[in-house]
Amino acid sequence: MEPVDIVAGHHYTSTFPSSHFRSGLMVARYVEDRHVVLRHDAVTVRRAGEPTEHRALAPGELTGWLDRLEVALSADELGRLLLRVRELDPGSR
Incomplete structure (x- = not known):
């Protein structure tokens, strides 16, 4: 794989209208x-050697x-992020 392949992949996943990377938070x-x-x-x-845990x-x-994943956000950024999440998921997490 060449660096241009990675750039093209990132461009596609970040701009294609139905890409889930455009419509949800992922860290x-x-x-x-x-x-x-x-x-x-x-x-x-x-975890290596253990079943994958997945839950809502x-x-x-x-x-x-x-916080656990050490995502550095200002208070303003966190507030805007939580507003966007409420738009994505009215059950708000």
């Missing part, structure tokens, strides 16, 4: 012994995961 990070994928409505945790977020749980 992925390795934390200690696990890989965590956080979406606006769910969390997935993968409970109301109010999103900010705790953002």
Whole structure:
């Protein structure tokens, strides 16, 4: 794979109208012994040699995961993010 292939892939996934990367929050990070994928409505945790955990977020749980994953947001950015999440998911996490 060449660097241009990666650039083209990123461009496609960030601009194609039905790409899920345009319509939802997604954060992925390795934390200690696990890989965590956080979406606006769910969390997935993968650990080597163990079954994958996937579940819906409970109301109010999103900010705790953002903290655990060390997502650096100002208070204003967090407020705007939470407003956008409420638009995506009226059950608001």
